[in-house]
Amino acid sequence: MDFNQSLVALSALGQETRLHVFRLLIKAGPQGLQAGEISDALNVRQNTMSANLSVLMRAGLIRNTREGRTIRYFADFDGIRGLLEFLMEDCCGGNADLCKSVLDEIACDCWERVP
Template identity: 65%
Template sequence: MDKLRALDAFAALSQPTRLDAFCLLIKAGDVGISAGDISDSLGVRQNTMSSNLTVLTRSGLIRNKREGRSIRYFADMDGLRGLLVFLMEDCCGGRSDRCQPIINELACDR
């Protein structure tokens, strides 16, 4: 991931509703969540949520799939992975022992 793409991702996550939606989609995993259910879960009007989901989609952090008249959203784990790799690319000046606790936590190795 390059710097401009990372900035897009950070900008997308810098708004509370978008961050909440992204976290909700991370928790949903491969099942994803319909746009309407995301709106209902977060108590956000559907047109407002649609705009926020568009920003997250353009940032590469989420993806969607049309299911009839509904759209289901999913966290894009490749996009998230790219952002995390961008952040940790030069982690601790090459001292992997300093990065290992962060890596373990990211891997849910607690």
């Protein structure tokens, strides 16, 4: 993830509802949640939720798939990993390879892309 995309992602997470959505989708794992389920879980109106989901998608932190008339949302673990790599690229005296093990350690099986 580059500098500008990282700014977009961090800005997206800097709003309370979007941070709650992001954490909820991380918790949901590879099953994700339908848009209505997210709205109900966070007690947010669907049109407001739609706008927040769009911001998180543009930031590369979540993705979606259509299921008939509904849309299911998932945490985009590739995007999350990209943000974490960007944040850690200057650690260890600028030798990011030394920190690769940290990213590998916090990655879980759910980080693999779901079809």
